[in-house]
Amino acid sequence: MTIRIGILGYGNLGKGVECAVKHNPDMELAAVFTRRDPAGVKILTPGVKVLPVEAAVGMKDQIDVMILCGGSATDLPVQTPGFARHFNVVDSFDTHANIPQHFEAVDAAAGESGHVGIISVGWDPGMFSLNRLLAGAVLPEGRDYTFWGKGVSQGHSDAIRRIPGVKDARQYTVPVDSALASVRAGENPELTTRQKHTRDCYVVAEEGADLKRIEEEIVNMPNYFADYDTTVHFISEEELQRDHSGIPHGGFVIRSGHTGWDSEHSHVIEYSLKLDSNPEFTASVIVAYARAAYRMAAEGQKGCKTVFDVAPAYLSPMDGAELRKHLL
Ligand SMILES: NC(=O)C1=CN([C@@H]2O[C@H](COP(=O)(O)OP(=O)(O)OC[C@H]3O[C@@H](n4cnc5c(N)ncnc54)[C@H](OP(=O)(O)O)[C@@H]3O)[C@@H](O)[C@H]2O)C=CC1
Numbered sequence: 001m002t003i004r005i006g007i008l009g010y011g012n013l014g015k016g017v018e019c020a021v022k023h024n025p026d027m028e029l030a031a032v033f034t035r036r037d038p039a040g041v042k043i044l045t046p047g048v049k050v051l052p053v054e055a056a057v058g059m060k061d062q063i064d065v066m067i068l069c070g071g072s073a074t075d076l077p078v079q080t081p082g083f084a085r086h087f088n089v090v091d092s093f094d095t096h097a098n099i100p101q102h103f104e105a106v107d108a109a110a111g112e113s114g115h116v117g118i119i120s121v122g123w124d125p126g127m128f129s130l131n132r133l134l135a136g137a138v139l140p141e142g143r144d145y146t147f148w149g150k151g152v153s154q155g156h157s158d159a160i161r162r163i164p165g166v167k168d169a170r171q172y173t174v175p176v177d178s179a180l181a182s183v184r185a186g187e188n189p190e191l192t193t194r195q196k197h198t199r200d201c202y203v204v205a206e207e208g209a210d211l212k213r214i215e216e217e218i219v220n221m222p223n224y225f226a227d228y229d230t231t232v233h234f235i236s237e238e239e240l241q242r243d244h245s246g247i248p249h250g251g252f253v254i255r256s257g258h259t260g261w262d263s264e265h266s267h268v269i270e271y272s273l274k275l276d277s278n279p280e281f282t283a284s285v286i287v288a289y290a291r292a293a294y295r296m297a298a299e300g301q302k303g304c305k306t307v308f309d310v311a312p313a314y315l316s317p318m319d320g321a322e323l324r325k326h327l328l
């Protein structure tokens with residue numbers, strides 16, 4: 001059975017999903033939907049239509065899973081619950097503080113419509129979340145740390161682009177060397193958010209925009225920048241394209257813990273990612289969870305799920321018998 005995928009929102013992540021579908025033989029791209037004029041949105045998959053977002057519901061019988069590729073700052077809080085009323089959906093919602101309320105909104109919509117909505121899929125939240133859960137369950141007596149970068153956070157870059165007067169932006173997340181060194185030395189330090197990372201923003205402003213206002217909106221932005229030491233550089237469009245065109249990223253989750261009657265034995269669990277393309281990797285994770293959403297819905301499941309609720313077997317294109325050959 002071929003899983004028919006819809007893409008809603010065609011930015012970095014939407015382009016990544018288009019590419020990821022191509023790498024999954026059990027899937028096909030049914031359509032791409034955009035809020036912009038479709039004539040101005042060029043995709044790479046021959047024979048697939050780009051349609052206005054208003055046309056999506058009319059195609060609900062032709063799409064098994066709609067993948068929502070909008071921005072977490074302002075798009076997904078509206079789009080994911082809205083489209084969960086009509087489709088099985090997957091999103092990458094990553095405004096960490098607001099995930100519980102996003103879950104509730106999607107659960108109400110998907111539960112009522114009988115669809116599956118898997119939210120906050122990607123690498124953080126997503127793969128890193130799973131690894132923090134597993135490490136914490138296995139080593140209850142311990143402490144874990146998450147470090148990102150140096151790399152381009154799509155969520156933070158998107159949040160800056162939503163500020164009036166901003167034409168384009170890239171945000172680099174930079175781990176603080178001394179914090180990294182202390183964790184790696186096994187010192188188990190207590191670190192605040194501000195002590196772990198700094199944020200470096202490169203912004204192309206619209207002609208005549210109030211740069212001071214833009215800088216203040218960035219550095220004071222709750223959930224994204226307010227808890228970090230943040231630097232803002234205003235540059236030209238040419239400089240951005242020349243010096244900041246890539247979207248690499250990565251990071252790691254590390255947990256050190258103890259076992260033994262006197263906690264005499266130490267253990268370290270580490271999971272790391274090195275990503276040439278943050279959007280393409282994130283899209284690859286999302287597409288695997290689209291397979292899970294399709295299968296879970298086919299079993300009659302409904303409502304909102306996170307990566308914690310999805311058994312790993314749902315992600316694989318292999319069936320149970322084939323999968324069991326790969327336990328080792
Ligand atoms: N969980 C995780 O690990 C990760 C999560 N993410 C999340 O993915 C979200 C999307 O990131 P990303 O794809 O980089 O964001 P983009 O800014 O590239 O795209 C967001 C939306 O903006 C619109 N858009 C795109 N390009 C343009 C343009 N040139 N002019 C006007 N509108 C445009 C598109 O909607 P439309 O086509 O309708 O106009 C698109 O869906 C992030 O906000 C982040 O939260 C990202 C990486 C990892």
Ligand SMILES: N[C@@H](C[C@H]1CC(C(=O)O)=NO1)C(=O)O
Pocket residue numbers: 094122123124125148149151152153154155156173249278
């Ligand atoms: N959600 C992030 C993925 C990781 C990277 C990150 C950060 O640099 O702050 N936090 O989580 C993204 O949008 O790229």
